[in-house]
Amino acid sequence: MKRRIRSGMSAGLLAVAACVALHSPDSLAARDAQTILKETCQGCHTPEADNALSRISHQRKTPEGWLMSIARMQTMHGLQISDDDRRTLVKYLADTQGLAPSETDGVRYALERRLNTVEHFDDQTSQMCGRCHSGARVALQRRPAQEWERLVNFHLGQWPSLEYQALARDRDWFDIARKDMVPLLAKRYPLDNPAWKKWLSTAPKSDALVGDWSFSGHLPGKGELAGVMSVSADAGDTFKVNVKGQYADGSPFNGDGSAILYSGYEWRGNVTVDGVTMRQVFAAQGNAMQGRMFEAEHDERGLDFVAAKQGSSRLLAVQPGYLKAGAETEVTLVGSGLTGKPNFGKGVEVVAVVEQSPERIRVKLKAAANAQPGLRNVTVGTLKGPTLSVYNSIASVKVVPEFSVARIGEGGGSTPKVQGRFDAEAWGKGADGKPYRIGVFPAQWKVEAFDDRAKEDEDVKFAGTMQADSGVFTPGDAGPNPQRKMSTNNAGNLKVIAAVDDAGKSLTGEGHMIVTVQRWNNPPIP
Ligand code: HEC
Ligand code: HEC
Structure with a gap:
């Protein structure tokens, strides 16, 4: 079936259609990728030696990256391609011009859609390239200098107003992009990297x-x-x-x-x-x-x-991963090929093995009253990996994520609300005085105005509701709210507060949440 995505289709809709396409293998096209490249891309992309096509053959990226490039050909350049053909091309290009596992290390959060991640790139990269989209979008591509330069040219040609925007009008953006960023990117993210060739020849079937x-x-x-x-x-x-x-x-x-x-x-x-x-x-x-x-x-x-x-041997997790000194509790070890006796380190005794299979061991544990607070390496036979925290008392509570964005939605519109979802992490103080993570604890949750402005605007009343026992925040409806000053929408600036009970003593932690408008443009790589 040939379906044309009209240029009037919103980027958001395209992103949704694109995302569905990427994750559904149901109907794989019969037409092979080489034919599609020839018939649908070659009209604009010039054939080169060795069966290559201009631009296309000189880049490597993730499946999401390829999908976004092709989707852009559709929305910006009028490319017509069926969903089946696009799927075939994304698969072929990601397989033959993809990234090695090591090349995605550290930036997988963007693919995994962990949208509250706070990125850490150098200042120049963040300001020049990480102000409109994530820095990860850049780090998930490999190109030679010439292709990085063409990308810069494309940016300015497509969005000329970018030079007048903040973080560009204060500098010569185009000059810095060409002279500083292009060589830097070509060095940091080169097309030719032995890791990819090695991965291609060693990847299992x-x-x-x-x-x-x-x-x-x-x-x-x-x-x-x-x-x-x-x-x-x-x-x-x-x-x-x-x-x-x-x-x-x-x-x-x-x-x-x-x-x-x-x-x-x-x-x-x-x-x-x-x-x-x-x-x-x-x-x-x-x-x-x-x-x-x-x-x-x-x-x-x-x-x-x-x-x-299953069949391999690995210890994945200890659930829950903490135990109070002097207390008894049941924990479950999860993994594969679990054989032998579990050991939880000094001061922690296995009172009984309740259940044992290669995938799961359930044990009753007791920590000595004088067990030293801190982390223990957990082992089963020769397997290790996870840790168990033993604690006496909780020293502090952290709200995770510390900074987050929730979004209003619905209210007659088609964009769903984006909730805030939080964990309360308890931290202890080790014998060495250093803080260590105990684990995620049940907590009582609430929100408060982040500052005077938020207080005056009654953000707590309008921006949404926090579920007290789960740390799930549901934002308010989208659209103007006549009850608010100047009928503004239900945006807000809030403190997220978790109270954890430690033997009758309440400890609190605090995070920051912005409740803002819908994400209108939501491509597969943010
Ligand atoms: C109607 C013309 C047209 C067709 C058809 C077309 N492209 Fe393009 N393509 C362009 C133009 C113009 C550019 C440069 C501007 C840009 O990057 O958007 C480009 C650039 C690209 C780039 C480089 C993007 C970057 O980030 O540097 C890739 C990759 C690409 N095209 C892939 C494809 C594939 C795959 C097809 C076939 C499925 C295709 N194009 C079909 C016009 C086209
Ligand atoms: C003015 C905002 C803005 C700035 C600044 C910006 N970008 Fe982009 N970038 C975009 C937009 C918009 C797209 C297209 C998104 C789409 O295809 O849906 C894009 C796409 C991309 C892509 C994907 C292109 C493809 O088809 O593979 C890469 C890679 C990229 N940018 C890198 C950079 C780099 C490197 C810099 C800094 C030199 C930069 N961007 C600066 C807005 C920006």
Whole structure:
């Protein structure tokens, strides 16, 4: 089916259509990529030696990056391409001109849609390139100097007003971009990198991922979960996926779906869990998968996910990961190939093994009253990795994320609200006086005005509601509110306060949340 995305279609709609396309392997096109490149791209992109095409053959990027480039060809240059053909091209280009796993290290948060991440690039890069989109969008591409330069030219040609905007009108943006940024980017993110060639020749075949995977996860505002993900092979690097799991509070986490593998390790799944469509963005390498699984319509609702293939040996997690000195509690070890006796370090005794299988060990633990506060390395046989925190008292509470953005929505419009989701992290003081993370604790939550302005504007009353026992904040409706000064919308500037109870003593932590307008432009890489 040939469907043209009209240029009048909003970027947001395109992003949604694009995202669905990337995660659904259901119908793989029969037409091969070379034919499509010839028939749909070559009209504008000049053929070069070795079967190459101008521009296209001189860049490497993630599947999301390729998808965005092609989507831009559609919205800006009038390219006509069917969804099937676009899917085939993204797969082909990501496989042959992708990024090595090491090239995505440290910037996967953008692919995983952790939109509250505070980035740390050098000042020049942040100001020159990281003010309209994430710095990760830049760091997830590889090009020679000439292609970085063309990208700069394209930016100014397409958005000439960028020179008058803040962080550009105070300097010669174009000159700095060409003279400083281009060489820097070509050096930092070069097209030719041995890591990619090495990955291409050593990457395992996708069927290596077929089998059962033991997983562990954590969802802010809900808690920890564990279970098994079963993966079976489908055509052309695609899979059928089934998840069966449970949260620590006993509620189920079951679902079915599909996934596709790009670049030999970029796992993108689409799994419906209890009626809700969720995306999986994982790095799948050997016997390990790691990443984030989030709701398609609400990417702020997502869980950190880590999995180990059954048959391999790995200790993934200890749930919960803390214990109070002098107290007794039950903890679960999650992993694969778990055999032998678990050990929790000095001052922590295994009172009883309640349940033991290769994927899960449930034990009753007791910490001695005089056990030293601090972290213990947990081992099962020769396996190690996770830690257990032993604490006497909580020294401080941190709200995570410390800084976040929630968004108003609905109110007659089609854009959903973006919730705030928080964890209260307890921190202790070790014998050496240094702070150490104890873990996520239940808390009582509230919001307060962040400053006098917010107080005067009654942001607490209008911006939304905090669920006291879960740390989930639901913003107000979109649109003008006649009850507010000058009928402004329900935006707000709030403190997020968590109170954790430690043996009758209440400790509080504080974060900062901006409640703002809808994200109108929401591309796959922010
Ligand atoms: C109607 C003309 C046209 C067609 C058809 C077209 N492109 Fe382009 N393409 C352009 C123009 C113009 C540019 C340079 C401006 C820009 O980057 O948007 C470009 C640039 C690019 C770039 C470089 C972008 C960057 O970030 O530097 C890529 C990659 C690309 N095109 C891929 C494709 C692919 C793949 C196809 C076929 C599916 C395609 N194009 C079809 C006109 C076209
Ligand atoms: C004025 C705002 C602005 C600035 C400043 C800016 N960008 Fe962009 N950039 C954009 C927009 C808008 C897009 C297109 C997004 C889309 O395709 O939906 C884009 C796209 C990109 C892409 C993806 C292109 C592709 O098709 O692969 C890269 C890479 C990129 N920018 C890098 C940079 C770099 C490097 C700098 C600094 C030299 C920079 N940007 C500065 C707004 C900006």
